[in-house]
Amino acid sequence: MNLISLSSSWKEYKPEYRNLFRLGMPVFVTQLGIIVVNFADTIMVGSYGTNELAASAFVNSLFFLATIMQIGFASGMTPIIGALYSRGENRNVGVTFKCGMQVNIMVSVAFTIIMGGLYFFLDLFGQPEEIMPLVRQYYLIVLATLLPMAVFNCCQQTANGTTDTATPMWMILCANAINIAGNYIFIYGNFGMPELGLVGAGLSTMTARYISMVGILSFIFVSRRYRKYVSERNNSTSVQNHETRMKIWRTSYPLMIQSGIECFLWSFGTIVSGWFGKLQLASYQVVNTISQLGFMTYISFGIATSIRVANYTGLRDLTGVYRITSAGLRLNLLLATIASSIFIFGGSHLISVFTPDQDVVTIALTLIPPMVLYQYADAYQLTYVNALRGTSHVKPLLWISIVSYLIVGVPFLLFLAKGLNLGNLGVYYSFSGALIVASILLRRTFFKVKL
Numbered sequence: 001m002n003l004i005s006l007s008s009s010w011k012e013y014k015p016e017y018r019n020l021f022r023l024g025m026p027v028f029v030t031q032l033g034i035i036v037v038n039f040a041d042t043i044m045v046g047s048y049g050t051n052e053l054a055a056s057a058f059v060n061s062l063f064f065l066a067t068i069m070q071i072g073f074a075s076g077m078t079p080i081i082g083a084l085y086s087r088g089e090n091r092n093v094g095v096t097f098k099c100g101m102q103v104n105i106m107v108s109v110a111f112t113i114i115m116g117g118l119y120f121f122l123d124l125f126g127q128p129e130e131i132m133p134l135v136r137q138y139y140l141i142v143l144a145t146l147l148p149m150a151v152f153n154c155c156q157q158t159a160n161g162t163t164d165t166a167t168p169m170w171m172i173l174c175a176n177a178i179n180i181a182g183n184y185i186f187i188y189g190n191f192g193m194p195e196l197g198l199v200g201a202g203l204s205t206m207t208a209r210y211i212s213m214v215g216i217l218s219f220i221f222v223s224r225r226y227r228k229y230v231s232e233r234n235n236s237t238s239v240q241n242h243e244t245r246m247k248i249w250r251t252s253y254p255l256m257i258q259s260g261i262e263c264f265l266w267s268f269g270t271i272v273s274g275w276f277g278k279l280q281l282a283s284y285q286v287v288n289t290i291s292q293l294g295f296m297t298y299i300s301f302g303i304a305t306s307i308r309v310a311n312y313t314g315l316r317d318l319t320g321v322y323r324i325t326s327a328g329l330r331l332n333l334l335l336a337t338i339a340s341s342i343f344i345f346g347g348s349h350l351i352s353v354f355t356p357d358q359d360v361v362t363i364a365l366t367l368i369p370p371m372v373l374y375q376y377a378d379a380y381q382l383t384y385v386n387a388l389r390g391t392s393h394v395k396p397l398l399w400i401s402i403v404s405y406l407i408v409g410v411p412f413l414l415f416l417a418k419g420l421n422l423g424n425l426g427v428y429y430s431f432s433g434a435l436i437v438a439s440i441l442l443r444r445t446f447f448k449v450k451l
């Protein structure tokens with residue numbers, strides 16, 4: 001490509017890069033705050049004890065599936081509200097927010113019942129017996145946080161759809177600060193409080209999630225920015241409410257299932273790692289936490305891409321959809337290169353921060369190469385997943401996820417981990433295969449979309 005074409009390409013894409021940064025940076029800061037909390041949780045729990053670290057890894061892996069599926073369901077709000085916002089349909093934005101809240105709460109209650117039932121079968125997962133008392137206590141605390149998370153997710157996606165990514169950022173950052181302070185107080189028993197260990201980490205997380213829910217709800221109902229939507233939310237008939245709820249369900253359930261299937265592979269990887277002992281499980285947790293530096297970055301600008309795609313979709317501008325997706329992909333691939341460099345040159349230092357157990361550190365270091373390997377495929381597939389979400393053409397995501405993560409991913413994981421006896425190293429290498437298949441299928445599907 002010569003200098004003239006490079007200059008022309010930069011001029012064409014410059015507005016899109018600017019818009020992606022404007023929308024994506026608050027999301028990135030939000031995700032960075034989440035990473036900091038996850039790092040702090042892992043560091044504090046890991047320094048408290050290896051059993052606690054292994055127990056939290058197991059419980060968090062189970063709830064990670066439910067959490068991501070709730071987030072995936074709520075993300076169905078973004079393309080609907082984004083399209084309405086781009087056309088200036090304020091009343092319909094308010095009605096969609098109200099109906100979306102109702103549907104998201106019902107889905108969260110269902111997840112709470114399902115995960116509550118799973119509690120009685122925890123012994124069947126083949127985890128080390130010495131961590132099970134800690135698992136049972138921590139599990140019940142995390143169970144109580146699914147509902148406030150669903151309410152917050154619905155509010156966040158409504159804000160994102162109206163191009164307000166800053167408000168959720170500030171809410172989450174405040175909640176993160178509360179979470180970290182609560183960890184310091186309750187895990188170790190500081191400021192006269194009892195030393196609660198892993199239970200203390202769970203209580204601080206629960207407190208932070210309820211505070212973030214109350215905070216964002218209060219802001220939406222009292223702020224001037226959202227007044228034009230909130231005041232119109234009840235100006236609808238029962239028929240329109242039903243139609244809106246069904247539209248949200250049709251858009252959201254494929255995203256929920258797609259997110260769940262994808263994350264099932266990672267949760268299943270945790271269970272399989274536990275088959276090889278608590279050291280393999282603890283090291284898997286540490287490296288998973290570190291890998292979020294990449295994932296959370298790609299998802300941030302993937303969400304920004306989804307918002308802009310939704311806006312262009314509302315205007316029936318297919319050229320704009322392609323242009324913003326191309327800009328988002330370029331940006332994410334650049335970020336994948338930066339993340340991979342951090343993992344390669346700083347991975348050993350990052351791992352040592354999380355745990356003083358040298359056996360865990362040694363095993364975790366072997367997982368750095370496969371973790372680096374899947375960064376580019378992850379950045380690629382996240383860009384196209386979010387672009388498809390923005391167009392509301394989400395049903396293909398179901399079969400793509402089934403093929404990539406269940407038909408290809410699970411057998412490949414078992415073959416490498418158990419068949420070749422590679423343990424959690426095989427688990428990590430299997431992720432790359434699944435992500436590459438997903439990337440190819442998502443790209444082909446995206447370019448078949450018609451507005």
